[in-house]
Amino acid sequence: MKKALLCSAITASFFAGTALAERGSDGQLNIIYWQAASILNPYLSGGTKDIEASSMVIEPLAHYDEKGTMVPNLVDEIPTVENGGVSEDLKSITWKLSEGLKWSDGSPVTAADVAFTADYCLHPEGGCQQASNFTDVESVEAIDDSTVKVNFSVAKPFPYGPFVGAQAPVIQKAQFENCMGAKAPECTDANFGPIGTGPFVVTEFKANDVVALEANPNFRDPAKPAFASVVFKGGGDAASAARSVLETGEFDYAWNLQVEPEILSKMAAAGKGTVVSSFGTSVERLMVNMTNPDPALGDKRATIEGGPHPFLTDPAVRTALSKAIDREILVEVGYGEAGQPTCNVLPAPAIYASTANDACLGQDIDAAKKLLDDAGWVPGSDGVREKDGVRLSILYQTSTNSVRQATQALVKQWWAEIGVETELRNIDASVFFGGDQSSPDTFQKFFADIEMYTNNFDGTDPENYMANWACKEIPSPQNQWLGDNMPRYCNAAYDALVAEMSTTAKLEDRAELAKKMNDMLMQEGAMIPLIHRGGVSAHANTLEGVRMNEWDSELWNVADWKRAK
C-alpha cells in the first residue's frame, strides 16, 4: 500500500513536472541589482551590471558553468585540438553553429553575425570595452553559413577569448551594421534593445533604472524560459537590495550583496530567501612596493630608477608582515560567506591552485617578532623597530569602502604588535582605480609602501593574468604608468616562465607553470594575499534553478530558472 502510494506520488509529481515545463508558465521574475544597468551593449560598457543585464538577451557561443568548465551554447561542441576545431599550430579556431538558431526577430543566426561581432569590437574608433577578449585576433571569417573561423596572429594555447563568456556575446549584424566605430554610441535604440538569441527580449529599457523583458518567442528550447517576463530593477544600495529579497520578499534575486556578514545573516533568518555564494579568481591582496615611494625622489618616486625600497626589499620584513595577519578574523569581520583565507594570488580553478604556501594561514605573532629580531630589526624607544636608522613605518593605502577600512584597522593593530608603525590612507575608488595621469593617488603610481585591492581575471585561463608580473609590466612615467605589475617585481626567471607558458598548449603543463609562477610570487613576497573573495547573492526560496556562477554572468542559466511549486 505504502509502495503504491509512493508510486502514484512519483507519477503525479512527474506529470506535474512535465505539465509545468512550458514557456512562460511561471509569471514574472523580479531581479534586483543595486547598480542599475546603463546600457545593454557589453561592447560599450565594461560594467558587470550591464554585462549581466544583457546576458539574458545576447549570448556567447559558449558559457562557463559554475565550476569554470566550458559548456556549448550556440554550438554543439567546444572546438579543441583533439576534435580538429583548433588548428595544430594553435593559430586558428573553428566554431560550428548549432542547426536552426534564430534571432528573437525570427531571422536565422549565421556565421556572418559572429564575424561581424568581431569586426564591431575590433574597429579602432569604437572604444570597444571588451577588446581584451579579442587580443591577437587577426581576422574572423565566415566559411559558410554555420561555420566561423577565428585567425590569431600568434599561437594561442587558449583560443577561447572571443565569443566565450558573457563579456563577448554575439550581436546581430543587421541591427548593428550601421553602428560601427565612432557611430556606435549614436545607435541608442540598438544599444538599449539588442536583438539576441537569449531566453528574453527587451520590452522596455529605462537607462540607469529598470529593464523589462519578456520570454523570447523564438528561443531555441520551446519549453523555456519558464518565466513569462522579467523585471531587472537597479539602483539603491546593497543592504536594501538584500532586504527586498530576504525580508520583504518583493524580489526574487539580488546580486552582489556586499553587506556586513552579520546584517546579512540576520536578514536571512527571516526565512524568505537563501544567501548563495560562489568563488572565482578574485583575491584581496596587499601589494608590496619594491621601489622607494619617498616624495624626496621627485620624478623618480616609486620607479626602478628611484632605487629599492628601504625596508620592504628585506624578505624577513615581508614574511613577518604576512605572518602577523589573522586571515580568519578578516573573513569573519568583513566577508562572511563571501570570503576564504588564502595564501595564493591564483586560488582557482582547482587545477591551478597551489598548496605550497599554506603555512601563511595561521597567525603567528611570536614567529613574526622572531623573524624581525633575527634580521636585526630592533624596537626603538617608541616600540617601532629600526635598523641603521630606517624605521619600519608603513603607509598603507586602499580604496574607500567600509570593509577595506575595517581590514586596514585590524592589520594596523597586528602590525603594531610586532613593532611596525602603520599610517592608513583611503582614496575614493574612482580616483584610486582611475587612470588619471595627473593624480598622485592612483594604484598604478603606488606612492605608498603597501596597497590593498582585489583583482581577478576573466574566464578560466590565467596566462595573461600571470604575465602581469613580468618586468615589462612595471608602471612608470615612460609607459604613462600603464602596467599591472604594481609591486614592481622583476625576476628574469619569472619572465622566462611567462614566455614558456605562452607557447605551451597542454593543460597539465600550463597548470604546472602557473603554479610555479604563483609560488615564486608568494615565496618572494611580492604580494601578501589575504582573502579569496567570492560573489554573494540571494534568491527567494520560491526560485529554483539558480546556479551561482563567478566565471560567467550570474544570470547565465536564467532560462532554466523556475518557480518552486
Add this chain to the structure above:
Amino acid sequence: MLNYTIRRLLFAIPTLLVISFIIFAILDLAPSDPTGNLPLTIPPEVREKIRLSLGLGEPFPIRYLKWLQQFFINEPLNLIEQWFGVSIGDSENRLRVQSWATRSPVVDLIVERMPQTLWVVGMSYVVGILIAIPIGVISAYKQYSVFDQVGTFISMVGFSVPTFFTGLVMIVIFSSTLGWLPSIYDTTHKVTDLASFWFQVKQMIMPVMVLALFNASQLSRFMRASMLDNLSQDYVRTARAKGLKERAVLLIHVLRNSLIPVVTVIALGIPQIFGGAIITEQIFRVNGLGQLLIIGIQGADIPLVQTLTFIFAVLIVLFNLVADIVYGILDPRIRYE
C-alpha cells in the same frame, strides 16, 4: 514690471554663462575617471581607447565650446524638431550631449525621469504646504498652547532628523514588519484602473510622506513667525474693533498678509523639486532626477552631471526672479522701477 523682468532676464545670461563655465571647469578638474569603475580585468590600453572614444583626448576649451554648442544650439533645435515634427538642417548628424555611461542623449534621460520627480517630490511639496499652513496658523493664534508646543516639537524633529533616517525607519516599520507598503518603487507601473491607481498611491505614500514631513517642518515655522508678526499689527485691532468675526479677522486679514513672505519661500524652494530629493529617491529607488545625478556622479558620467547641475542652476536663477515678481504682485507696497 515688464521692463524689470526683461532687464533681469538679460542679466541672467552672463550669470548663467559664468555658472556653466565654473561647473564645467570644476568637474573637469575633479580627479575622477569614467573608466575608474570598470573591472580591473580591462587592460590599460583598452581604457585609453575608451577615453579617446568619449572625446577626452581634446583640450579643455574645445570640449567646453563643444558642450556649449550642443547644449544651447543642438538640443533646443532637437526639441523644436520633436515638438513640431519638422527637420531643420542636418538633423541626422547633429551631435547631442551624450551621457558616457548610457551612450544616449542626456536630455532624453532627463525628460524620461522628470515626471517621477515632479510627481513624488512635487506631491510632497504640496502635501508639506497643506500640512504646514494650518499648523503655522493655529500655532501662532494659540501661542504657547499645548498645540503650539507639540507642533514646535514635531517640526524641530522633522527638520533635524535627516530623510535617509526617517525613510529607513518607515521601510522597516511599514515594509519589513507590517508588510503594508512596497519598499521599492515600481517605475514600470502604469495606472490604468482603480486597482493600479491604488497601487500607485501605496508606493508613493512613503517617499512623499518622508519628504513632506521635512518640508512641512520648515514651512510651518515660517508661517507661524509671519502670523505672529501680523497678529500684533494695528489693522488687526481695527478689524476686531469694527466688529468682524474672529474667523474673518484671522483667515481673511491676517492670513493673507502673512502669506506674502511664505509664498516667497515656497517659490524659492521650487527648483529643489526639480533637483529631486537625491537621498530619498535613492532609498526608495524612485527613478527621478536626484537618483540620476547620484548615478552620474558615482559613474563619473561627466556630461550627465554637467548638464543636470546646469539645469538646476538655470531653475534657481529663474525662480529667484519668479519669487521677486510674485512678491511685487502680492504686496502692492513693493514696486520695481
